[in-house]
Amino acid sequence: MKQHWISLALAGLIAAGASWADSGTLIRATPLKQKPLLDAATVSELPANSRLNIVARKGAWMQVKTASGQSGWVKLLNVRTGSAGSGGGGGLGTLGKVITTGSSGTTVTTGVKGLSAEQIENAKPNFAELDKLKQYQVSSGSATSSARQAGLGAQSVPYVAYTRGSASGSNTDATSPMNRRP
Amino acid sequence: MKQNLISLALATLLVAPLTHALDLGKLVDELNKNPDLVNAVSGAVQNTIDANRTIGPKEEAAIGDGLAANLLGAAPLVNDAALQRYVNQVGAWVASRSEAPNLSWRFGVIDSPNVNGFATPGGTILITRGLYQKLNDEAELAGVLAHEISHVLLHHHIRAIQAGKGREAMGNALQGFASYKQGDTARQIGANALSGMSEVFVRGLDKDDEYEADIRGMALAARAGYNPYALVSVLQALSAINPADGTVQLMFSTHPAPNDRLNKIDQVVGDKLERYATGAEETQRFYRLK
Numbered sequence: 180m181k182q183h184w185i186s187l188a189l190a191g192l193i194a195a196g197a198s199w200a201d202s203g204t205l206i207r208a209t210p211l212k213q214k215p216l217l218d219a220a221t222v223s224e225l226p227a228n229s230r231l232n233i234v235a236r237k238g239a240w241m242q243v244k245t246a247s248g249q250s251g252w253v254k255l256l257n258v259r260t261g262s263a264g265s266g267g268g269g270g271l272g273t274l275g276k277v278i279t280t281g282s283s284g285t286t287v288t289t290g291v292k293g294l295s296a297e298q299i300e301n302a303k304p305n306f307a308e309l310d311k312l313k314q315y316q317v318s319s320g321s322a323t324s325s326a327r328q329a330g331l332g333a334q335s336v337p338y339v340a341y342t343r344g345s346a347s348g349s350n351t352d353a354t355s356p357m358n359r360r361p
Numbered sequence: 362m363k364q365n366l367i368s369l370a371l372a373t374l375l376v377a378p379l380t381h382a383l384d385l386g387k388l389v390d391e392l393n394k395n396p397d398l399v400n401a402v403s404g405a406v407q408n409t410i411d412a413n414r415t416i417g418p419k420e421e422a423a424i425g426d427g428l429a430a431n432l433l434g435a436a437p438l439v440n441d442a443a444l445q446r447y448v449n450q451v452g453a454w455v456a457s458r459s460e461a462p463n464l465s466w467r468f469g470v471i472d473s474p475n476v477n478g479f480a481t482p483g484g485t486i487l488i489t490r491g492l493y494q495k496l497n498d499e500a501e502l503a504g505v506l507a508h509e510i511s512h513v514l515l516h517h518h519i520r521a522i523q524a525g526k527g528r529e530a531m532g533n534a535l536q537g538f539a540s541y542k543q544g545d546t547a548r549q550i551g552a553n554a555l556s557g558m559s560e561v562f563v564r565g566l567d568k569d570d571e572y573e574a575d576i577r578g579m580a581l582a583a584r585a586g587y588n589p590y591a592l593v594s595v596l597q598a599l600s601a602i603n604p605a606d607g608t609v610q611l612m613f614s615t616h617p618a619p620n621d622r623l624n625k626i627d628q629v630v631g632d633k634l635e636r637y638a639t640g641a642e643e644t645q646r647f648y649r650l651k
C-alpha cells in the first residue's frame with residue numbers, strides 16, 4: 180500500500196512536469212477552500228485578479244498556492260492561465276485579424292498562416308496512410324470492454340443546452356449585431 | 362478571364378426572369394457562339410444546386426475519408442501501433458456514448474509538432490502529436506476527442522464547406538457521386554476537389570461551432586465516465602502557450618482564443634456538470650508518448 184502511494188506520488192510529480200511552475204489569475208473573488216469541496220472550511224477570501232501558483236487539479240477544483248503562501252483549493256473555472264490573465268482575449272489579437280462576413284454571420288480569423296496551413300493547402304491525398312488508419316479502428320464492443328477494464332462506467336448525462344448566437348463578452352466580434360444569429 | 366465570364370453569365374442568368382426577353386436572347390446568342398461557356402455555366406449551376414442539398418451519410422463518409430487522406434498527406438500517422446490502438450479504444454468508447462454510436466469512428470495521432478485536432482465528416486478524427494503530448498491523463502484525451510466527435514455529430518465541417526470557399530469543390534465532388542463506381546468512392550473524388558474542401562481546416566469553423574463542440578463534448582465525456590472538467594485543464598494548458606509559438610498558430614487562428622472558450626464554458630456549463638466531476642481522470646492504460 181505504502182509502495183503504491185509512493186509510485187503514485189512519483190507518477191504525479193512526473194506528470195506535473197512542465198506544469199510545475201504554472202501560474203494563473205482569478206477572474207472573480209473566490210473563497211480559498213481547505214479541501215476540494217464546497218462545504219469545506221474557507222482558508223481565506225481571495226480577491227479577483229489574485230495571482231496563484233497551480234499545484235494540482237482534481238475534479239472541478241484546482242489546488243493552488245497564493246502569493247502570501249496560503250494553500251488551498253479554488254474552482255478551476257475561476258482561473259485563467261497565460262499572460263493575458265483575466266483579460267480573456269488570449270494573445271490572438273496580436274496574431275490575427277477577425278473578419279466578419281455580413282451576410283452569413285460567419286466569422287473567420289485570418290492571420291499568420293503557419294507552415295502547417297501551407298502543408299494542408301499543398302497536401303496530396305495519402306490513401307495508403309488512410310488504409311493504415313482503418314486498420315487501427317476498433318468496434319464499440321471492443322472499446323466498451325476495454326473501458327470497463329480501465330475502470331470506466333457509463334453515466335446518463337443530458338447535454339447542456341447552448342444557444343447559438345449568444346457569443347458575447349470577450350469576443351472581438353461581439354459588438355457586431357451582424358454576427359448574432361436569431 | 363474565363364472565371365469572369367462565367368460569373369457574368371451566371372449573374373445574368375439569375376436575374377434573367379426580371380429582364381427583357383431580348384437580353385436573354387442576346388445571352389443565348391453569346392452562349393451559342395461559345396460552347397465552352399455553355400458547359401461552364403450549366404456545370405456551375407448544377408454544382409451550386411448540388412452543394413446546397415442535404416448530404417447523405419454515405420457522401421459525408423466519402424468526403425470525410427478524402428479529407429482525412431489529405432490531412433494524412435500533410436502529416437502521416439505517428440509510427441506507433443500501440444498509441445494508435447489506444448487512441449481508438451478511448452475514442453470509440455466516447456463515441457459509443459453519443460447519439461450516433463454506429464458511425465464508422467476512427468481516430469489517429471498524426472506526426473506533427475503543431476498543436477491541433479481535426480474532425481472530418483463521417484467520423485474520422487485526427488489529433489497531432491504536439492497536442493497529444495500536452496495531455497496529462499486519459500480524461501484530457503477524452504475531452505479533446507469528445508470535442509472533435511461533437512463536430513462530427515453536428516455536421517459542422519460539411520456545413521462550413523457548403524457555406525464557404527469549398528462550396529464549388531464540394532459541388533464537383535457531389536456531382537461525381539452518381540457516376541462513381543461502387544467501392545472506394547473517396548479515391549474517386551479527385552485531388553482538386555479534396556484540396557478545395559480542405560480549405561475549411563485552414564479557415565476554421567464558426568466560433569459558435571467551437572463553443573458548441575466544447576459544451577456538448579463535456580457532457581459526452583461525462584457520459585463515458587470521465588471528469589468533464591478535464592477539458593478546462595486542456596484549455597488552460599493551451600492558454601499558457603505563447604501565441605507567437607509557431608506550433609499553435611494554425612489552431613489559434615482557426616479557433617476562438619482558449620480564454621474565450623473558458624469564459625463560454627464558465628458562462629454556459631459552470632457548475633452544471635459538477636456531479637460528474639468525480640469521474641475518472643488517470644487510468645492505468647494511459648499511453649505516455651515521449
Ligand SMILES: [Zn+2]
Nearest residue numbers: 508512571574
Ligand atoms: Zn474544434
